Amino acid sequence: xxxxxxxxxxxxxTLAVDALSIEVRKGDLVGLLGPNGAGKSTTISMIATLxxxxxxxxxxxxxxxxxxxxxxxxxxxxxxxxxxxxQDLSGRDNLKFWGxxxxxxxxxxxxRIEEVSEIIGISDRLKDKVKAYSGGMKRRLNxxxxxxxxxxxxxxxxxxxxxxxxxxxHILDAVKALNREGxxxxxxxxxxEEVEELCxxxxxxxxxxxxxxxxxxxxxxxxxxxxxxTAKFETVSDALISGLxxxxxxxxxxxxxxxxxxxxxxxxxxGGHLKPVIELATELGHPLLSVDVSKPNLESVFLKLTGxxxxx
Numbered sequence: 337x338x339x340x341x342x343x344x345x346x347x348x349x350t351l352a353v354d355a356l357s358i359e360v361r362k363g364d365l366v367g368l369l370g371p372n373g374a375g376k377s378t379t380i381s382m383i384a385t386l387x388x389x390x391x392x393x394x395x396x397x398x399x400x401x402x403x404x405x406x407x408x409x410x411x412x413x414x415x416x417x418x419x420x421x422x423q424d425l426s427g428r429d430n431l432k433f434w435g436x437x438x439x440x441x442x443x444x445x446x447x448r449i450e451e452v453s454e455i456i457g458i459s460d461r462l463k464d465k466v467k468a469y470s471g472g473m474k475r476r477l478n479x480x481x482x483x484x485x486x487x488x489x490x491x492x493x494x495x496x497x498x499x500x501x502x503x504x505x506h507i508l509d510a511v512k513a514l515n516r517e518g519x520x521x522x523x524x525x526x527x528x529e530e531v532e533e534l535c536x537x538x539x540x541x542x543x544x545x546x547x548x549x550x551x552x553x554x555x556x557x558x559x560x561x562x563x564x565x566t567a568k569f570e571t572v573s574d575a576l577i578s579g580l581x582x583x584x585x586x587x588x589x590x591x592x593x594x595x596x597x598x599x600x601x602x603x604x605x606x607g608g609h610l611k612p613v614i615e616l617a618t619e620l621g622h623p624l625l626s627v628d629v630s631k632p633n634l635e636s637v638f639l640k641l642t643g644x645x646x647x648x
Contacts, residue, residue: 337362337489337520338383343392345378352378354544355392360489360522360537365515367535368524369634375544376524377417380491383522384414396489413487415479417494423467427458427477430466431484438485445484452480455513457506472503479507483514490514490521496530508534528634540638547641555637562587562604564630564639565613569597570623579616585609588639597625602632602639 338360345353353375360366368376381387383394385405393400399407421430428449435445453459456476466474475495482490492511496504511534515521525531531538532552540548540555548555562585569576572591580601581589587602603609610629617624638644 337397338522339393339395340379340383341393341395343379343382343394344390345375345382345387346390351544353382353389356541356544356546358539358546358549360520362520363515363518364537365511365521365523365535367531367538368522368541369526369528369531369538369638370541371526373543374526374541376526376541377493378544379541380414380493380522380524383408384412384491385409408489411488413482413485413490415482415490415492415495417497419474419478420481421466421474421477424465426463426465427453427469428462430477431462431480434481435484440484448484448486452483455483455510456480457510470500470503472499472506475499476503476507479510488520490519492521492523494524494526496525496527528638532634538634540634540641542638542642548637552634555634556632558637558640562602562632563609564632564636565601565603565609566628566630567599567601567613567617567624568595568626569599569617570625572597572599572622573620576617576620576622579620580613583609583612583616588643590639590644600639602636 340356340358343353343356356379368379370376378387382389385401385408393402396408401408422433425433431449431452432445435448440448453462456479458473458476458480461469461473466477469477479495496507508530511521511523523531523534536551538549538552538555539546548558580586580599585603587604590600592598601613610627614624
């Protein structure tokens with residue numbers, strides 16, 4: 337259905353998207369995963385024909401979108417990261433406005449507003465002005481506006497940023513339901529747990545480049561098995577970090593500037609890596625405050641490929 341070929345975009349000296357090639361098949365739910373600044377939003381803005389690439393191609397049902405942008409626009413639903421709503425209008429009036437832009441009117445528009453409101457769970461708040469909505473309610477309405485014309489292809493750019501857990505769960509459930517009904521969805525996020533839960537095919541980006549792709553199972557296999565140890569120390573020294581880096585089986589080590597006492601260690605092999613971490617910390621006089629041992633996830637894949645945590 338959709339294919340990008342060597343897609344590239346610069347903003348001045350910054351290479352935002354670097355020769356990116358991805359594919360979205362009809363009926364699939366594809367995740368575009370990466371930290372903030374990875375190039376995800378720039379990529380989907382080009383796919384949605386809101387930005388023109390510097391080079392490369394975007395094909396939609398075989399048509400080149402550079403030459404025929406209208407090929408995607410009629411069947412596209414686009415949920416931007418920034419809220420695209422009128423604060424002084426009610427939820428219903430916002431949906432009416434966007435529905436009319438899609439060419440809906442009369443009984444069809446009324447019916448679609450009711451159907452979409454059920455999907456996103458705001459039927460009881462349609463009369464209220466948007467400025468009275470919570471952040472999560474606004475996100476849901478933002479999604480509803482993109483669904484009114486029953487698009488065949490839906491792009492969602494970080495749809496759960498900054499919202500409450502209830503709204504987040506409702507959005508994730510709605511995404512799964514829409515895909516089950518046959519809608520093709522491209523979902524961007526820097527929350528690896530969302531992409532793991534939702535997506536069958538996953539592309540991982542960093543600094544504008546594609547660094548890994550495949551099914552969740554294939555990507556986890558690429559992490560080499562093993563385990564991940566997240567240790568929080570009372571203090572951290574250069575000697576401790578140096579010692580941890582020399583532990584047998586270590587694939588990668590990561591610290592975040594916000595919490596330098598917390599160290600994430602990704603190991604290959606069959607496990608059993610917690611004991612040497614504790615022994616080293618005791619020997620060097622760095623008491624452990626807490627420790628967590630887990631199996632590989634997409635964070636582990638990213639850590640192995642880049643040497644840093646996904647949210648760095």
